[in-house]
Amino acid sequence: NAGVTQTPKFQVLKTGQSMTLQCAQDMNHEYMSWYRQDPGMGLRLIHYSVGAGITDQGEVPNGYNVSRSTTEDFPLRLLSAAPSQTSVYFCASSPSTNTGELFFGEGSRLTVL
Amino acid sequence: AQKITQTQPGMFVQEKEAVTLDCTYDTSDPSYGLFWYKQPSSGEMIFLIYQGSYDQQNATEGRYSLNFQKARKSANLVISASQLGDSAMYFCAMREPGYSSASKIIFGSGTRLSIRP
Numbered sequence: 001n002a003g004v005t006q007t008p009k010f011q012v013l014k015t016g017q018s019m020t021l022q023c024a025q026d027m028n029h030e031y032m033s034w035y036r037q038d039p040g041m042g043l044r045l046i047h048y049s050v051g052a053g054i055t056d057q058g059e060v061p062n063g064y065n066v067s068r069s070t071t072e073d074f075p076l077r078l079l080s081a082a083p084s085q086t087s088v089y090f091c092a093s094s095p096s097t098n099t100g101e102l103f104f105g106e107g108s109r110l111t112v113l
Numbered sequence: 114a115q116k117i118t119q120t121q122p123g124m125f126v127q128e129k130e131a132v133t134l135d136c137t138y139d140t141s142d143p144s145y146g147l148f149w150y151k152q153p154s155s156g157e158m159i160f161l162i163y164q165g166s167y168d169q170q171n172a173t174e175g176r177y178s179l180n181f182q183k184a185r186k187s188a189n190l191v192i193s194a195s196q197l198g199d200s201a202m203y204f205c206a207m208r209e210p211g212y213s214s215a216s217k218i219i220f221g222s223g224t225r226l227s228i229r230p
Contacts, residue, residue: 033217042119042204042222058217090158094218101148102206102218104158 002026006091006105013081013112021076021108023091031094032074033058033102034066036087043090049074081112116140117207117221125227126195133180134190134224136205146208147188148218149179153201161203164188192226200228 007022025032033048035058045058049068063085065077074093078085088109092102118137126132138147149161164172164179172179180189192199205221 035220043206043220045217045219048217056217059219088156092158092218101160101163102158103160107156 004091004093004103004105006089006108009106009108011108011110013078013110015082015112017081018077018079019081019110020078021089021091021110023074023076023105024072025074025091025093025103026072027093027095027103028071029093029095029103030071031096032068033092033094034064034074034076035090035092036060036085037090037107038087046076046089078110081110083112086110086112116209116219117205119205119221119224121224122222123225123227125229127229128197129194131191131193132195132199132226134192134203134205134226136188136190136221138186138188138205138207140186140207140209142209146216147179147181148206148208149177149188149190150204150206150220151199151201152204152223158204162190195228197228197230200226202226 004025030051034046035043037043044060047066049055055066088107090107091105094100116139145166147164151159162172162174162177162179164181171181176193178191202223204223208216208218
């Protein structure tokens with residue numbers, strides 16, 4: 001079972017470059033979200049979505065854009081990467097918008113030079 | 114204001130002993146959910162246990178139990194008979210209401226648990 005799939009797993013960018021982290025789930029989950037994990041900071045919520053066409057900001061949304069055109073996909077875009085965005089990024093999904101635990105992808109390690 | 118607080122950055126426990134990982138939370142909404150996740154050194158996030166704010170009984174899953182004290186706003190994770198494989202980061206998380214009755218899940222900073230043989 002695929003579950004939540006994130007690509008790429010590793011990426012190195014130069015300051016100012018743009019990129020998209022892809023996230024896809026095959027469980028027909030309504031709820032999807034993106035987190036970043038920095039050392040000693042736990043996971044911080046960037047953006048989340050409760051269904052196709054609906055997104056909202058989390059705790060640390062600045063510098064990131066999202067869209068949800070289908071139930072399956074929830075890409076995270078960095079328009080102009082900064083060294084402060086060096087982190088491990090996790091995509092997660094949940095069957096319902098207000099119950100149930102999160103199912104996580106394996107994470108994407110991003111380094112911005 | 115921090116919504117989820119884990120005050121123990123690191124803990125060392127002898128194998129086979131029980132261990133309690135602390136978590137306090139802050140919310141004014143009566144409907145919320147509390148979770149614990151385990152993150153081993155390999156990096157994946159593993160769901161352990163869930164407690165709903167209206168649940169009357171403390172949640173249990175095998176060796177894991179959640180000591181839910183609603184009035185104190187605490188949701189401590191108890192691991193009985195710890196094993197070497199329990200060495201990992203542990204995160205407490207809370208689902209709180211968000212956009213249009215949907216809810217977002219936020220995490221604490223984590224506790225690194227190390228089991229001594």
